[in-house]
Amino acid sequence: MTRITLTVLVKETYRDRFSVVVEGCRRQGMAVEREMMALGLFSGNIESDKLTGLHAVEGVAAVEADRPIRPYC
Template identity: 45%
Template sequence: MARIRLTLLVREDWRDRYPAVLERCRQAGLVIERELAAVGAIAGSIDEGQLLALEAIEGISAIEPERLNTGLE
């Protein structure tokens, strides 16, 4: 399966547990590229087949796939 790049948002009421959410993401197969603890975001890539494991992590409010800017509008 293909790897996809994405950004995950940590729920505001979980920001004090950001390190725990980050570790659960790693355990689910996410390769962390950027940690933005101050804003509660995590950027990385994961195998498409493991995406459901990320969706099951408590404390995640949103998962946004990377959007490519092709310049076509």
């Protein structure tokens, strides 16, 4: 399977339980690489077939796959 790099946004009402949301995503198979608690975001990667499981984690507001940045010419 292909691994997808992504960013997860934590719901505003779950900011005080940020680490619980991160752990829930880890249990779904996400390898968390960076936590930005002050922004309510964390990023990492996951197998593409496990992506839908992240949406079911309590406290997750949004999941967005990273897109490659291409130079503008």
